[in-house]
Amino acid sequence: AGVSFGIDEHKPFPAASTVKLPVVLYLYTLAADGSVDWQERLAYRPATDYQDGCGILRHHAREGQTYSLRTLATLAITLSDNVAYRMLLRRLGQDRVARFMRFLGGQTVFPRGQNVTTAADMGAYLWGLLRFTARHGRAGERLLDDLAHTIYHVGLPGELPERTLVAHKEGEIEGVANDVGIVFGERPFILAVLSRGWNEPSAGFAAIARLARLAWNALG
Numbered sequence: 593a594g595v596s597f598g599i600d601e602h603k604p605f606p607a608a609s610t611v612k613l614p615v616v617l618y619l620y621t622l623a624a625d626g627s628v629d630w631q632e633r634l635a636y637r638p639a640t641d642y643q644d645g646c647g648i649l650r651h652h653a654r655e656g657q658t659y660s661l662r663t664l665a666t667l668a669i670t671l672s673d674n675v676a677y678r679m680l681l682r683r684l685g686q687d688r689v690a691r692f693m694r695f696l697g698g699q700t701v702f703p704r705g706q707n708v709t710t711a712a713d714m715g716a717y718l719w720g721l722l723r724f725t726a727r728h729g730r731a732g733e734r735l736l737d738d739l740a741h742t743i744y745h746v747g748l749p750g751e752l753p754e755r756t757l758v759a760h761k762e763g764e765i766e767g768v769a770n771d772v773g774i775v776f777g778e779r780p781f782i783l784a785v786l787s788r789g790w791n792e793p794s795a796g797f798a799a800i801a802r803l804a805r806l807a808w809n810a811l812g
């Protein structure tokens with residue numbers, strides 16, 4: 593896997609929306625081996641699926657309305673749609689998702705049911721995505737493309753040269769700013785940054801952007 597370096601990489605942090613990455617990767621893995629069909633449709637159940645915050649389904653979905661697994665996966669990544677994520681987690685099963693995350697090397701996986709992770713675990717999931725892409729080609733490239741074309745680009749890509757390809761997943765809740773991803777260049781690298789204690793998450797993402805720029809310069 594090459595050289596790695598970490599600071600408090602095993603320290604638990606709120607995962608926020610970065611958890612959507614391993615969940616959607618699990619769905620891609622099941623689809624690749626034929627265990628699920630991308631065209632399968634799930635019905636929206638407000639009692640279990642509604643969540644405020646990011647996304648469009650919280651505004652537009654109506655009880656009983658159905659969405660394909662492909663649509664939900666795309667929305668969960670590109671718009672960080674919370675309702676899409678909750679629908680997928682209901683379909684896949686949190687216990688099965690947790691087993692998959694541990695299989696990839698995750699050690700802090702939904703402890704006591706909480707959405708908590710570590711930078712080391714997120715790095716493991718990103719390595720898992722690269723291995724998946726090496727094995728399945730276009731399927732992995734589709735997920736990488738979604739991660740590279742989200743509506744959120746203030747973290748890892750924030751200070752990198754224009755048109756740098758960054759496949760990443762940001763996560764933000766009160767006081768928390770996270771971004772984890774793969775930066776593609778002459779010397780590609782994985783960078784997972786989890787942070788908390790911010791009065792304004794924008795300051796956290798600005799700090800993440802500076803870290804990514806430092807890594808880019810060091811590897812240039």
